[in-house]
Every structure is written in C-alpha cells, then in structure tokens.
Amino acid sequence: MPSPALSQQRSSIPSSPLQRLSTFIEKSSNTFPSTPSSSSTPRPNSTTSSSSPLDAFSSDAIFSAFLSPDFDSARFSSQALSSGSAAARAEKLEEGIRLLEKQLRSEVLSRHDDLLAQLTSIKDAESALSVVRSGISTLQSSVRRVRQEIADPHRQIKVKTVQLSNIHETVELLQFTIRVLRLSKKLRDLMVVAGSELEKLDLSKAAQLHREIQNLCEKNSLSGISVVDEELVWLTEAGNCLRGEAMKVLERGMEGLNQAEVGSGLQVFYNIGELKPTVEGLLNKYKSQGVKSVTSALDMKAISSSGSNFGGGGPGGIQRSGTPQIGGGGKAKEALWQRMNNCMDQIHSTVVAVWHLQRVLSKKRDPFSHVLLLDEIMQEGDPMLTDRVFEALVKSFASQMKSVFTTSSFVKEIFTVGYPKLYTMIENLLERISRDTDVKGVLPAISTDGKNQMVAAIDLFQTNFLALCLSRLSDLVNNVFPVSSRGSVPSKDQISRIILRVQEEIEAVKLDGRLTLLVLREIGKVLLLLAERAEYQISTGPDARQVTSPATPSQLKNFTLCQHLQEIHTRLSSSLLGLPAVASDVLSPSLGAIYGVACDSVTSLFQAMLDRLEACLFKIHDQNFGAHGMDAAMDNNASPYMEELQKCVLHFRSEFLLRLLPSSASISTNSETICTRLVRRMASRVLIFFIRHAALVRPLSESGKLRMARDMAELELAVGQNLFPVEQLGAPYRALRAFRPVIFLETHQLGASPLLQDLPPSVILHHLYSRGPEELQSPVQRNKLTPVQYSLWMDSQGEDQIWKGVKATLDDYATKIRARGDKEFSPVYPLMLRLGSLLTKDSQSKS
Known part of the structure; x- marks a missing residue:
C-alpha cells in the first residue's frame, strides 16, 4: 500500500517524494549559492552525480513514474492493486522513502555553513x-x-x-x-x-x-x-407673417413664371433657414395636384355623372365594369376626352412650374455668402426636381391606365379605338413641355427616358389598338379570300374595300411617324396573308398555259387575280408617296409579295406565248434565203414563218393581252403594270431573238436579203401594233433598225460602219459567216448543233464566251488554209478577227 504522506500531499506539493526532493534540490541550488569554501573544498559525505538516488530512481520501472510531471497517485495505486503484488510494491516504496530521507539529511549536513550564512x-x-x-x-x-x-x-x-x-x-x-x-x-x-x-x-x-x-x-x-x-x-x-407673404410671392411667381418673384420668395425662405423644407413642400403640393388631376380624369363615376349632365335623360351612373348607363355612352365618351385634355393641361402646368422653380434655384445665389440655392436643397447624385415630380406623375398615370384597362371595359374600348388620339395627346403634351422649357443653358424639364416612360404608360392600349387593326383587316381578307372556297374570285368592290380600309388605317395615324410604322407592320402582315390566299387561288396546269385556243376559265380567273393584285399594289404604293422613306421600307416586303403573286398568276402564260413565238422564229432556218433570181426578190408576200408569227401575235392580242393590258383611260402612259412589263419583255425578246437567228442564216443571197428585210418590216409592224410600241423598246428596236442596212453593206464597209454600235457583237460575227467561204464553218456547223441547241447555249453564255467559240472556227479555218498551202485568206477572216476583239472589248467596257 502507498504511504499516507504521498496521497495527502498531492494537490499542494509535487505528487511524490522523489519529485519533492528534485524540486528541493533545484530551489536550494538557486537559493543557497555555494560559497567559495564550499565550492573549492569537497565534502567527504557528498555524493557525486553518478551515485545520486535520483539517477537510480529514474532508471527504476517503479520510481521513474514518480518523476513524471503528470503523475497520478490514484492511477498508480490502481495499477499496483491490479498487479497482484501490492504488498511488495508498498515495501519497496517504504525503502525508497528511507533512502530519500537519508539523502536529505546528508544534504543538510553538507550545506550547514551555507544555511548559517543565509540566516x-x-x-x-x-x-x-x-x-x-x-x-x-x-x-x-x-x-x-x-x-x-x-x-x-x-x-x-x-x-x-x-x-x-x-x-x-x-x-x-x-x-x-x-x-x-x-x-x-x-x-x-x-x-x-x-x-x-x-x-x-x-x-x-x-x-x-x-x-x-x-x-x-x-x-x-x-x-x-x-x-x-x-x-x-x-x-x-x-415669422408666420413673413412665411405667408413669402409663400404668396413664390406661388404668384411660379404661376406667372416670373423669375424675380420666385427668386425673392426663395431668398426669404433661405434667410429664414427653411429653404429645403419649403421647396420639398412645394414639390409635394405639385405632385399631389398632378396625381389628383390624373385620378380625376379617369374617375368613371364622375365621367358618367358629368356625361349625363350634357343633355337630359336621367341621372348618370356606372353599370358594370365602368360602363355608363344605356344612352349615356356618347356623352360619357366626350366627357372622358375632355377630362383627358384637362389632365394634360394640368400636367403641363405642373411640370413647367416645377421646372421654373428649378431654373431659378440653379441661378439664384445668396448675395452675402454667394451660396447657390440649388446646392442647399440637393446633394450630388440626387435627381433633379423636375425628374422627381415627373416620375411621380408618370407612375400615377401608368397605374391609372393599367387600372382602367382591367376594370373599365368602356374606357378600354374608347382608348383602344381612339389610341391615335390618346397618343397624340401624349405627344402634344411632351412637345409642349419640351418647347416651353427649351432655354439655352438650362436643363429641359423632361429627359428622353421620361418621355419614353410616359409613352410606355399607354402601351396596353397600343397593343390592343394594333391587334384590333390587324383583326379588322384580317377579317376583311378572310371574307374576300375564304380558305374553304378556292374557285371563287373576289369582285372589284371587295378589293376596293380592302384598299380603302388599309388607306383609312394609314390615314388615321399618318401624322405620327412612330405609330405609322407600327400600323404599317400590321398592314404588312395582312398583305402577306392576302398574298398567301391569292396565291392559293391561282389556277395552274395545262389550261392555264395553253395559247392556241381562246382564253380558258382558268386563265380568265388568273387575269382577274392579277388585275386585283396589281390594283392593290398600285394604289397602296401611291398611298405611301407622302410618307417618309422608312414607311415604304416597312411595307415594301409585303407589297413585293403581292407583286410577286400577281406576276406568278400570268408569268406561265407569257412564257408559253414567248415559247410559241420563238418556235415560229426557229422556222426561219427552214426558209431558203440563198435562192437567186428576180422571182424571189419580187415576191411581196411575207415568209411562211413570219405569217405564222403574225397570226400568233394577233391571237395573243385578241384573246389574252386585251384582257390584261390596261386601257389608256384607266392608267397613265407613264405607269407600268405587271402585264405591260411582261409584254415589253416579250416584245424585246422577240426582236432580239429574230436578229440572232437572222444572223445565223447561211447562205444569204441578194434576193434572200430583200426577203429578210421584208420580214423585218413585217415583224416590226406586228410587234408595234399588237404587242408594244417598238419605239419605246430601246436597244432591241435600235438593233433591229441597224441590222436591216447592215446586211446590204459591202464587206469592206462593215468595219467602219457606225451601225455596229447598235448590234450585239455575236450578231455581227454570225452574220459575217454568211459572207465567208464554205471552209469557214460557223459554230453551229463546227459543233454539229441545231439552231435550237445553239440558241439555248447562247442564252446561258456571255458575249466573251460566244467570241471564244467564233475564234475557234476562225482558227480552224486558218489551219485549213495553211495546210492547203494558200497564202490568201477570205476578206471576212481578218475582219472577223479585228471586229471580234474590238466589239467584245467594247461590250465588256459598257457592261
């Protein structure tokens, strides 16, 4: 068992005798320094470090635990009891205690002199x-x-x-x-x-x-x-008297926009020290007045009551959803617009008055301290006075507009139908404020953002207005072009109603550019719908393309559609002439779609007529223009192919063109319709096509030239009388007029003739083949093509490619002559080389 002395000393002194001994030795060594005599003279009973009990204890398994700073006596006792040798361990501890006491006595005796010196x-x-x-x-x-x-x-x-x-x-x-x-x-x-x-x-x-x-x-x-x-x-x-008089001066100055009076009133309040609260009070007053005017303007109960007072008929009142009683709608509508006018005037006067106050504050300085009055009521970064007031007015206006839109069907309908009038009111208000506050060196009353916010307050009615516009026009188009009925063609009156309705929509908003563009976008959607429905009505198939028989019902239907769409395009294009260019840009795609459908309705017919006329002209190659003799020259009859072409032109004129081309009374000569453009194109193509194949004729005798000249005259007469005035065709007509004398010129005269400028280079070169020897093969002969095949190839190529084909035949001809040993070429050969290079070069420079 452990010694009782060990357990009682645990909390106040080191937890073991060994620890106490080591502590005592350390303290004694610090407290009692050795004297010179003790340090120099060894004592017989002092132990060396090697024989110290502490060294033996530190290596002992049991005593070493007592030297640890975290020694726990309870844990040590528990371990001793559990080891089964508690008695032996207790005896060993007693022995250690005796050894330590002996060592302590020895230490005291050895340091006796030092202890006495300390006393x-x-x-x-x-x-x-x-x-x-x-x-x-x-x-x-x-x-x-x-x-x-x-x-x-x-x-x-x-x-x-x-x-x-x-x-x-x-x-x-x-x-x-x-x-x-x-x-x-x-x-x-x-x-x-x-x-x-x-x-x-x-x-x-x-x-x-x-x-x-x-x-x-x-x-x-x-x-x-x-x-x-x-x-x-x-x-x-x-003070109260001064404030009252100053406020009268200030309010009088703001009402009359008198800077001197406003400045005097503000100076008084600045001197009193109440400038900022006074200005804040004025701003709140004007805010309240403006908000009250907005609320009053859209008070349906007051509107209905005032509307009933315009002319008898019982008391006014609101029935459901802000709707006035039966019979009072017209008067209530007038009252509403009148109140809106009054509201705009009140907002204008409020904003201008606040701007005037702000203007004076930004200029007025205290005469003694030179402090700017505006700096006394505003800090850097604060919004301007006008911005604060106008923002409150816009917020109230937007809230009231949203409220009546959702709660009053009567106001919603009036403002939706009359949105242009409502928008004009807002625009006039903003313009008046801008105009009345436009002073050099002074900020305007409202900014661009403020204007946009005011306009955005009525966006709900704008959306409804545009939707109503689109609905009205779409319903009209759906009635005229029903989806279920493909065979019916609208009447002229129905088309006129569509045009008039569209013009009325444009006329209602043309005074405002922004609203005009919005309405034009909706009109564009309707025109695209109309184009889609009209395209669905177009008849296709063989009946629509036949040109040998009288006009079929399908063709007559297409003619009517074309004329209707042409009228829509023409009249609506005329309506845009007085509008800005951007308006035309908005509606151009839709009008282009209308124009495209109108063209599609007759394009296939015109292409069929042109194909028929070209087929007639192809037969020029079946005629013998190389015959000699006076009989061929004196024959006054036109060539068979030309007679056939004249019959076709007369047939086209009587059966198709008279129904498509406008009369001189209904359209001016300066305007060009779809059909006149197509006829012009067809007439020009016929002339150019004839010249092309007339140049390919080979051989061409003097008698053949006379017959060809007579055919040209017949062609000019047939085209001019039945298709289009040839004088107005321009280059194709000049080419026809130039080709007639060219065929009668001598070969040596061709190079210097001014007539060549009016002819395509390919025509001149092809004609020269008829003047050359048989060895000089034309591209048709060289490539073994038919005139039809060669003509199709020429349609897909330019003059430079055609010249390459001609040059290849000239090279072949030169090779044959050199191979034969001849030294002279036909006069046509050098002329074709020179003209070909010059004419193609000129043609490229013109293009």
Missing part, C-alpha cells in the same frame, strides 16, 4: 527594513502637513473661479439679450413702416433679421429671460 543575511535585511519604515512614517507626516496648508487656498481659488465664470456668462447673456432687443426693434420698425401694405415690406431683410434673432436665442439659450420670451412670442407671429 545572517536575513537579520541584516530585517534591520534595514526597520529603518525604511521609520523614514516612510516621517514622510507621511510631512505630506499631511503640506496638504493641510494647501487645501484652504485651493478652495478659495475654486470659489472665486466659479464666481468669475458666472459673472462672465451673465455678461454674455446681457449682451446677447441687448442684441436680440435691438434686432427685434429693427424688425418691428421695418414692419411698422410697411404697415398694412405688406407687399411693400422688404421680406428678404426682415427674414434675415428674424433668422438672426432666432439663431441668437437658440444658440445662447435665452429662453427663460422674461423680456426675451416676450419678444419670442411676437417673433413667432412675425
């Missing part, structure tokens, strides 16, 4: 300490005596200081009181001089005196002095 030092310290105590007591006695001698003068000085401070404060109060009484007398004298005519009072000076008196009283706490309190009562009354 002597303690006695000396106690003697010195008694001397110090005596000195301290003497010092305390002296301090008490000095304190008693100083306390009475200090007390007297403190009392005198308080007395002087009170006298000084009393003098200051007397001075400030006298100052207040003098300023008050000045203010009284100033107001007494004005008497009952307060408008003659110098409000600015009076306000300055009032503010100075008030500041003296507040800063120096003069309240409580009877004479000052009496003056303060009168000062309060005077």
Whole structure:
C-alpha cells in the first residue's frame, strides 16, 4: 500500500517524494549559492552525480513514474492493486522513502555553513527594513502637513473661479439679450413702416433679421429671460407673417413664371433657414395636384355623372365594369376626352412650374455668402426636381391606365379605338413641355427616358389598338379570300374595300411617324396573308398555259387575280408617296409579295406565248434565203414563218393581252403594270431573238436579203401594233433598225460602219459567216448543233464566251488554209478577227 504522506500531499506539493526532493534540490541550488569554501573544498559525505538516488530512481520501472510531471497517485495505486503484488510494491516504496530521507539529511549536513550564512543575511535585511519604515512614517507626516496648508487656498481659488465664470456668462447673456432687443426693434420698425401694405415690406431683410434673432436665442439659450420670451412670442407671429407673404410671392411667381418673384420668395425662405423644407413642400403640393388631376380624369363615376349632365335623360351612373348607363355612352365618351385634355393641361402646368422653380434655384445665389440655392436643397447624385415630380406623375398615370384597362371595359374600348388620339395627346403634351422649357443653358424639364416612360404608360392600349387593326383587316381578307372556297374570285368592290380600309388605317395615324410604322407592320402582315390566299387561288396546269385556243376559265380567273393584285399594289404604293422613306421600307416586303403573286398568276402564260413565238422564229432556218433570181426578190408576200408569227401575235392580242393590258383611260402612259412589263419583255425578246437567228442564216443571197428585210418590216409592224410600241423598246428596236442596212453593206464597209454600235457583237460575227467561204464553218456547223441547241447555249453564255467559240472556227479555218498551202485568206477572216476583239472589248467596257 502507498504511504499516507504521498496521497495527502498531492494537490499542494509535487505528487511524490522523489519529485519533492528534485524540486528541493533545484530551489536550494538557486537559493543557497555555494560559497567559495564550499565550492573549492569537497565534502567527504557528498555524493557525486553518478551515485545520486535520483539517477537510480529514474532508471527504476517503479520510481521513474514518480518523476513524471503528470503523475497520478490514484492511477498508480490502481495499477499496483491490479498487479497482484501490492504488498511488495508498498515495501519497496517504504525503502525508497528511507533512502530519500537519508539523502536529505546528508544534504543538510553538507550545506550547514551555507544555511548559517543565509540566516545572517536575513537579520541584516530585517534591520534595514526597520529603518525604511521609520523614514516612510516621517514622510507621511510631512505630506499631511503640506496638504493641510494647501487645501484652504485651493478652495478659495475654486470659489472665486466659479464666481468669475458666472459673472462672465451673465455678461454674455446681457449682451446677447441687448442684441436680440435691438434686432427685434429693427424688425418691428421695418414692419411698422410697411404697415398694412405688406407687399411693400422688404421680406428678404426682415427674414434675415428674424433668422438672426432666432439663431441668437437658440444658440445662447435665452429662453427663460422674461423680456426675451416676450419678444419670442411676437417673433413667432412675425415669422408666420413673413412665411405667408413669402409663400404668396413664390406661388404668384411660379404661376406667372416670373423669375424675380420666385427668386425673392426663395431668398426669404433661405434667410429664414427653411429653404429645403419649403421647396420639398412645394414639390409635394405639385405632385399631389398632378396625381389628383390624373385620378380625376379617369374617375368613371364622375365621367358618367358629368356625361349625363350634357343633355337630359336621367341621372348618370356606372353599370358594370365602368360602363355608363344605356344612352349615356356618347356623352360619357366626350366627357372622358375632355377630362383627358384637362389632365394634360394640368400636367403641363405642373411640370413647367416645377421646372421654373428649378431654373431659378440653379441661378439664384445668396448675395452675402454667394451660396447657390440649388446646392442647399440637393446633394450630388440626387435627381433633379423636375425628374422627381415627373416620375411621380408618370407612375400615377401608368397605374391609372393599367387600372382602367382591367376594370373599365368602356374606357378600354374608347382608348383602344381612339389610341391615335390618346397618343397624340401624349405627344402634344411632351412637345409642349419640351418647347416651353427649351432655354439655352438650362436643363429641359423632361429627359428622353421620361418621355419614353410616359409613352410606355399607354402601351396596353397600343397593343390592343394594333391587334384590333390587324383583326379588322384580317377579317376583311378572310371574307374576300375564304380558305374553304378556292374557285371563287373576289369582285372589284371587295378589293376596293380592302384598299380603302388599309388607306383609312394609314390615314388615321399618318401624322405620327412612330405609330405609322407600327400600323404599317400590321398592314404588312395582312398583305402577306392576302398574298398567301391569292396565291392559293391561282389556277395552274395545262389550261392555264395553253395559247392556241381562246382564253380558258382558268386563265380568265388568273387575269382577274392579277388585275386585283396589281390594283392593290398600285394604289397602296401611291398611298405611301407622302410618307417618309422608312414607311415604304416597312411595307415594301409585303407589297413585293403581292407583286410577286400577281406576276406568278400570268408569268406561265407569257412564257408559253414567248415559247410559241420563238418556235415560229426557229422556222426561219427552214426558209431558203440563198435562192437567186428576180422571182424571189419580187415576191411581196411575207415568209411562211413570219405569217405564222403574225397570226400568233394577233391571237395573243385578241384573246389574252386585251384582257390584261390596261386601257389608256384607266392608267397613265407613264405607269407600268405587271402585264405591260411582261409584254415589253416579250416584245424585246422577240426582236432580239429574230436578229440572232437572222444572223445565223447561211447562205444569204441578194434576193434572200430583200426577203429578210421584208420580214423585218413585217415583224416590226406586228410587234408595234399588237404587242408594244417598238419605239419605246430601246436597244432591241435600235438593233433591229441597224441590222436591216447592215446586211446590204459591202464587206469592206462593215468595219467602219457606225451601225455596229447598235448590234450585239455575236450578231455581227454570225452574220459575217454568211459572207465567208464554205471552209469557214460557223459554230453551229463546227459543233454539229441545231439552231435550237445553239440558241439555248447562247442564252446561258456571255458575249466573251460566244467570241471564244467564233475564234475557234476562225482558227480552224486558218489551219485549213495553211495546210492547203494558200497564202490568201477570205476578206471576212481578218475582219472577223479585228471586229471580234474590238466589239467584245467594247461590250465588256459598257457592261
């Protein structure tokens, strides 16, 4: 069992005798330094470090635990009891205790002299300490005596200081009181001089005196002095009088937009020290007036009541969803618009008045401190006064508009149908405000964002208006072009109604560019719908393309559709002439779609007619233009192919073109319809096609030239009388007129003839083949093509490619001549080389 001494000493001293011993040794070595005699003379009973019990304990398994700083006696006892050898361990511990006590005695004996020396030092310290105590007591006695001698003068000085401070404060109060009484007398004298005519009072000076008196009283706490309190009562009354007069001047100046009066009123409130709250109060007042006017304008109960007063018929009232009673709709509508006008006027006057106030604040400076009045009521980054007021008005206006849109079907219908009028009101309001506040060097009353917000407040009605516009026009188109009936063709009156309806929609909004563009976009959607429905009505198939028989019902139907769509395109294009170019740009795609469908309805017919005429002209190659003799020259009859072409042209004219081309009475000569454009194109193609194949004729005798010239005259007459005036065809007609004399020129005259400028290079080159030898093969002969195949190839190629084909035949001809050994070429060969290079070069430069 462990020793009782070990367990009782756990909390206050080291937890084991070994630890106590080591601690004692360390302390003794620090507390009792060895004397020279002890350090130099070894003692016989002192142990060396190697024989110290601590060294033996540190290597012992049991005693080493007692040297640990975290030794726990309870844990050690528990381990000893659980080991089964508790008695043996307790005996060992007793032995260790005896060994330690023996070692302790040995240490005390070995350091006996040192301990005695330390006792002597303690006695000396106690003697010195008694001397110090005596000195301290003497010092305390002296301090008490000095304190008693100083306390009475200090007390007297403190009392005198308080007395002087009170006298000084009393003098200051007397001075400030006298100052207040003098300023008050000045203010009284100033107001007494004005008497009952307060408008003659110098409000600015009076306000300055009032503010100075008030500041003296507040800063120096003069309240409580009877004479000052009496003056303060009168000062309060005077201040109220000054504020009232200043507010009258300020409001009068704002109503009349008089800068001098507004500046005077503001100066008074600045001198009083109430500039910012006064301006804030004015802003709130104008905000309230504006918001009230907006609310009143859209008060359906008041509108219905006022509407009933325009002319008898019983009391007004609201039935359901803001709808006036039966019979009162017209008067309520007039009342609504009148109230909206009044509302716009009130908003205008409110914004302009606030802008005028802001303008004066931004220019007016205090004459003494030179402080800008606007800086007194605004900090950097704060919104301008006009922005604050206008934002509140716009917010209220937008809220009221949204409210009546959802709650009053009557107002919703009026503002939707009359949206252009409502939008014009807003635009006029914004324009008036901008115009009336447009002063150089001064910010305008409303910004671009503010204008956009005001316009956006009625976006709900704009959306409904555009939807209503689209619905009206779409319903009209659906009635004229029903989906279920493909065979029916609308009448001219129905088409006119569509055009008139579209023109009315444009006319209703043309005064406003932005709204016009929005409406035109909706009209564009309707025109695309109309084009789609009309395209669905177009007849296709063989009946629509036949050109040999009289016009079929399918063709007549297509003619009617073409004319209807042409009229829509022409009249709506004319309606856009007075509008800005951007309006035409908006509607151009839709009008282009209408125009495209109109073209599609007759394009296949015109292509079929042109194919038939080209087929007739192909037969020129079946004629013998190489015959000689007077019989061929004197024959006055046209060639068979030309007679067939004339019959076809007459047939086309009587059966198709007369139904498609407008009469001179219905359309001006300067305008060009779809059909006139197609006829012009067909006539030009016939002339060019004839010249192309006439140039390919080979051989061509003198008699053949006469017959060809006669065919040209017949062609010119047939085209000019039945298709299109040839004089108006331009280049194709000039080419036809030039080709006739060219075929009669001598070969050596061709190179310098000015007629070549009016002919395509390919025509000249192909014609020269008819003047050359048989060895000089044409591209048709060289490539073994038919005239039809070669003509199709020429349609897909340019003049440069055609010249390459001609050049290849010229090279072949040159090779044959050189191979034969001949030294001379046909006169046509060098002429074709020279003309080919020159004409193609000129043609490329023109293109």
